Amino acid sequence: MTVVGNRSAEGTPPSGSWGRDGWAQPTHRPAPAHETEAETAVGAPRTTGTSFHEMWRGLAPIGRHAESGGYRRYAWTGADADCRAWFQAQAETRGLTYELDRNGNQWAWLGDPEAGDAIVTGSHLDSVPDGGAFDGPLGVVSSFAALDELRSGGAKLTKPLAIVNFGDEEGARFGLACAGSRLTAGQLDKDRAHALRDGDGITLPQAMDRAGYDPEAIGPDPERLARIGAFVELHIEQGRALADPADGTDTPVGVASAIWPHGRWRFDFHGEANHAGTTRLDDRRDPMLTYANTVLAARKKARIAGALATFGKVGVEPNGVNAIASLVRGWLDSRAPDEETLAAVVGEIERAAVERGQRDGVDVRVTRESFTPIVEFAHDLRDQLSGLLGGVPVLPTGAGHDAGILSASVPTAMLFVRNPTGVSHSPAETAGEDDCLAGVAALAQVLEGLACH
Ligand code: GLV
Ligand code: MN
Ligand code: MN
Numbered sequence: 001m002t003v004v005g006n007r008s009a010e011g012t013p014p015s016g017s018w019g020r021d022g023w024a025q026p027t028h029r030p031a032p033a034h035e036t037e038a039e040t041a042v043g044a045p046r047t048t049g050t051s052f053h054e055m056w057r058g059l060a061p062i063g064r065h066a067e068s069g070g071y072r073r074y075a076w077t078g079a080d081a082d083c084r085a086w087f088q089a090q091a092e093t094r095g096l097t098y099e100l101d102r103n104g105n106q107w108a109w110l111g112d113p114e115a116g117d118a119i120v121t122g123s124h125l126d127s128v129p130d131g132g133a134f135d136g137p138l139g140v141v142s143s144f145a146a147l148d149e150l151r152s153g154g155a156k157l158t159k160p161l162a163i164v165n166f167g168d169e170e171g172a173r174f175g176l177a178c179a180g181s182r183l184t185a186g187q188l189d190k191d192r193a194h195a196l197r198d199g200d201g202i203t204l205p206q207a208m209d210r211a212g213y214d215p216e217a218i219g220p221d222p223e224r225l226a227r228i229g230a231f232v233e234l235h236i237e238q239g240r241a242l243a244d245p246a247d248g249t250d251t252p253v254g255v256a257s258a259i260w261p262h263g264r265w266r267f268d269f270h271g272e273a274n275h276a277g278t279t280r281l282d283d284r285r286d287p288m289l290t291y292a293n294t295v296l297a298a299r300k301k302a303r304i305a306g307a308l309a310t311f312g313k314v315g316v317e318p319n320g321v322n323a324i325a326s327l328v329r330g331w332l333d334s335r336a337p338d339e340e341t342l343a344a345v346v347g348e349i350e351r352a353a354v355e356r357g358q359r360d361g362v363d364v365r366v367t368r369e370s371f372t373p374i375v376e377f378a379h380d381l382r383d384q385l386s387g388l389l390g391g392v393p394v395l396p397t398g399a400g401h402d403a404g405i406l407s408a409s410v411p412t413a414m415l416f417v418r419n420p421t422g423v424s425h426s427p428a429e430t431a432g433e434d435d436c437l438a439g440v441a442a443l444a445q446v447l448e449g450l451a452c453h
Contacts, residue, residue, distance in 0.1 A: 049437060051148040055141045059086055059125075060133065070130025070427035075168035075179070076104075076207040083125035087165045090144050096163075101224055102217040103183040104167040104208065110147065111160030117229035118160040119451040121146070121443060124169030124180075124402060131170070132429020134236040138417060138436065140165055142234045146444035153444075159229060159451045166402040173198045173207070175264065175331075176370050181402035185409050186220035193218055199315075225409045230381060230450055233403035234415040234443050236431050240422035241395045252435035253442040254393040255386045256377055256414035259404040261342050262335035263371035267294060267311075267353060270363040273318060273326035285361035287328040288316070290353065297352035298332060307336035307345045308398060331369075335398045339374055375404040378411040385413050388449045389442050399424070415442055 063071050063079030073079040084106060091098040091108030099107040107113070123139025143163040150157070167180030174196040182188035194215065196204040205215030237243075242254050269287035295311050302309035310333045317327040332349065336342035350366050357364040386394055395416065403412045417439035423429050 052141060052145040052437065052440060055090065055144060056137075059083070059137055059141065062086065063127065065130060068130045068427055071127035071133065072129060073125060073127040073131075074173040075126055076173070076204075076211040076213070080126060080167075081211060084165070087125065087140065091163070094144070094147070101184065102214075102219065102221060103180050104213050104218075105180045105184060106165040106167075108144075108163045109160060110162070111157060113160060113162070113227060115160050116227055118162050118227050119447055120162045120164055120228050120231045121233065121447060122162075122164035122166070123233050123235060124166045126168055126170050126172065128170045128172050128425045130427055131172075131425055132236075132423070132427060134419075134429050134431055135238070135424055136169060136235075138236045138431065138439070139234045142417075142436070142440045142443050145440045146447055149440065149444040150448055155448050155452055157451045158453065160227075161447060161451050162228075164231075169402055171264075171370070174204050177264075177372075177400050178402050178405045179204075181405040183218050184221045184224060185405050186222070187405060187408070190219050225406075228406075228410045230411045230413070231403060231406050232385070232413050232415065232443070232446055232450070233401055234417065234439055235399075235401060235403075236424065236429065237395075237416040237419040238397065238399045238422070238424035240419070242393065242416060242418035243420050243422060245393060249393070251392050252418045252432075252438040253389060254395050254416045254418075255382055255389070256397060256403075256416060257382060257394045258377060258396040259372070259375040259400060260335045260337055260396065260398045261339045261372060261374040262333070262398065262400055263342070263346070264369045265332040265334070265346060265350075266367045266369050267291070267330045267332060267350075268365045268367070269294075269328040269330070269353070269357065270365070271324065271326060271328075271361065274324045276322040276324060279324060284324055286324050287360070287362045288325050290357045290360045290362040290364065291328040291330050293356040294330070294349065294353040297356075298334075298349045301345050301348045301352070302334065305336065305341050305345045307334060307341055309334045309345060309349060337396075372400055372404060375407050377403070377407060377413050381411045381413045384449070385415070385446050388446055392442075413446075415439065415446065 062082045063073035065072050073083055087106050088098055097109040097113060099113065101107065121143040124136040125140055126136065147163065169178055171177035171179060176196060179188060179193065183193060194205050208215040242251060269290045271287035272285040274284065298309035298311060311330045312333060313331040315329040316325050334342060334346050336345060353364045382394065386392055401414060403414045406412050417431055418435045419431055421430065
C-alpha cells in the first residue's frame with residue numbers, strides 16, 4: 001500500500017500508537033497494492049487488525065501539530081488535501097470505484113453506484129483545531145477495514161456498498177458544521193455557502209478554487225441521495241455512556257438513538273477603544289466586561305435548564321494589551337435535549353447579554369450562524385442494528401454528525417465506539433485497540449446484514 005504524500009504533516013508520527021495511551025506496533029507487513037485490485041478479490045488475505053493498523057499509521061501523521069499533538073485538518077487546506085489523497089488511495093488500492101461529488105465529498109464504491117438501494121458507510125477526515133485522532137477518522141478507517149473483513153470472509157453482497165468521506169464536517173474554518181453533507185442534502189444553499197469566510201477573510205469559493213475544486217458546481221445532489229438505501233456512520237463516542245454504563249454492562253459498541261438539537265450563535269459586543277492607563281473605570285465602554293458576564297450567564301442558564309452552552313471561540317479588536325477593546329466577538333455553541341429548551345436557553349443568554357451591555361454602554365448584536373434540529377434516527381433501522389449486534393445499548397448524543405444531516409433524506413443510523421475518558425475535540429481523545437476492532441467487527445456485521453439480504 002502506498003502511503004500518500006504528507007505535505008502538511010507537522011511533528012513526529014505517533015509510531016503506530018493511538019492516542020495518548022498508545023497501542024502496540026503492528027507486526028504485519030503492508031499488503032501489496034495489487035492484492036485487492038478488483039472487486040473479485042474476495043478472500044484477499046487481510047485481517048481486520050492488519051488492515052486497520054496499516055490505515056491508521058498512514059493517516060496518523062497528516063495534519064498533526066508538532067507541539068500540541070492535536071490535528072489541524074481544516075477544509076480545503078494542504079492537510080485536507082493529504083487526507084483526501086489518502087482516501088482516494090485506499091479506494092484505488094482496493095479496486096473500488098472512486099468518485100468525487102459536486103460538493104467535494106469522496107465516495108468509494110463496491111458494486112454499481114447507479115444500481116440504487118446502496119448501503120453507505122463512512123464519516124469525515126477533517127478536524128476541529130487541535131482535535132483528536134478518532135473523531136471522524138475512526139469511522140472512515142473502520143469502514144474500509146469492515147469492507148476488507150467482509151471481502152476476506154467471502155460475503156456475497158446483493159446491494160452496492162459505498163464508503164464516504166464528507167467534506168468539512170467540523171466547520172472549523174468557515175464556521176458552519178457539516179458543509180459537505182448539508183450542501184448535498186439541500187440544507188445549505190449555494191449563495192450562503194459562497195458567502196462563508198474564514199478568519200483570514202478567504203471565502204469558501206476562493207478556498208475551493210485554490211484547492212482545485214469548482215465552487216460553482218456546489219449544490220443539492222438529490223440523484224446521489226436517491227441511490228442510498230441506508231447510511232450508517234461509525235464514530236467514537238464523545239461522552240462516557242458506554243464507559244460508565246448505568247447498568248454496569250461492559251459493551252464496546254452502542255447504537256445512536258438521537259442527536260440533540262444544537263446551533264452556533266455569534267455575539268458581537270461593540271464598545272469603545274481607549275487607553276488602558278488613562279481611562280477612568282466609570283468612563284469606559286468595555287465590551288470585554290459584557291462578554292465575560294455573558295459567559296457566566298450562559299453557564300448558569302444552561303445548568304438550570306439541563307442544557308449545554310459553550311463560548312469556545314473569541315475574537316478581540318484591536319487586541320492590544322494596553323487598549324480597552326472596541327469589539328469582542330464570541331461564538332456560542334448551545335445544545336439541549338429538545339428544541340424548546342434550546343430556544344429558551346439561547347434567548348435567556350441573549351437577554352442577559354443585552355441587559356449587561358446596557359450597564360456597560362456596550363451594544364450587543366446576536367446572529368444565528370447555524371442550527372440543526374433534533375434528529376431521531378430511523379427507529380426500524382436503529383432496532384435492526386441493535387438486534388444484529390445482540391441488543392447493544394442505544395444512546396443519544398449531543399454531538400453533531402453528517403448522519404444527522406442525512407437523516408432528513410435517507411434512513412440513517414450510527415454506531416458509537418466506547419471512549420474510556422469521554423474526552424473528544426482534544427488531542428487527549430482516545431479509544432482502546434480492542435474496542436476499535438470490536439467497532440469494525442460490529443460495522444462489518446451491520447453492513448453484511450444490510451447489504452447481503
Ligand atoms: C461536531 O463534532 C459537533 O458536534 O460540533
Ligand atoms: Mn467533532
Ligand atoms: Mn465527527
